Amino acid sequence: MSNPHLSIVIPAYNEEALIEASVRRFVAYLSSTSRDWELLVVSDGSTDHTVEIVRSLAEAEPRVRLIDAPHGGKGAAVRRGMLEARGQWRFLSDADLSMPPEQVERFFDGPGGEPPFDVVIGSREAAGAQRFDEPWLRHFIGRAFNWTVRAVAVRGIQDTQCGFKLFSGAAAASVFPRQLLDGFAFDVEILFLARKAGFSVGEVPIDWQHYGDSKVSFANGALAFVDILRVRLNEVMGRYRGMERVQ
Secondary structure (H helix, E strand, C coil): CCCCCEEEEEEECCCCCCHHHHHHHHHHHHHCCCCCEEEEEEEECCCCCHHHHHHHHHHHCCCEEEEEECCCCHHHHHHHHHHHCCCCEEEECCCCCCCCHHHHHHHHCCHHHCCCCCEEEEECCCCCCEEECCCHHHHHHHHHHHHHHHHHCCCCCCCCCCCCEEEEHHHHHHHHHHCCCCCCCHHHHHHHHHHHCCCCEEEEECEEECCCCCCCCHHHHHHHHHHHHHHHHHHHCCCCCCCCCCC
């Protein structure tokens, strides 16, 4: 199948405990829609049974694709998936499905049932969004991080770090080849590059469920703060020069 309407990209690192249920849940949702679709799971050098589980699912459902990549970080896995995806629209989803798959429909709430922006961010802060079971300290750190993001790199976006984002094929083809960061702040860089290339970026509210086994740690959070500064430094040093919009 070439050029499906929607590609789902799920980065996965040692997700054997939940990847089968997550893929099956997404497949059930996608199969209930009228869209042509594909689902890509990018294993980021997993050392557990993630690859074997997804390979088995792909054998049963040819629209599921496995990319068995070397370990390079979440940003590297997302870049690989977005550039190998063929969809007119390409949706990034965390493996734990902290947002129900059915809420992908909220990203297509523009004129004619298409997305309202070139890059649509699932937001836990937009009016109408809901958060469930999030520890107050995680929420506080997240808001401090977002304040830093808005001050240094991407103004006007309330929730740059939510793991659910939709990109047009043109936006993905423009920004992901220029991505330099592979850590947890790669989202900030991608949104910065999208705006630099002239793509429209906006948020839609989602319902988000916190799960206690999140891979976000204090150390990763600290590195993410540093990476925000690296985005601004890369811009000052001209490393994003020549950023163009792909039509």
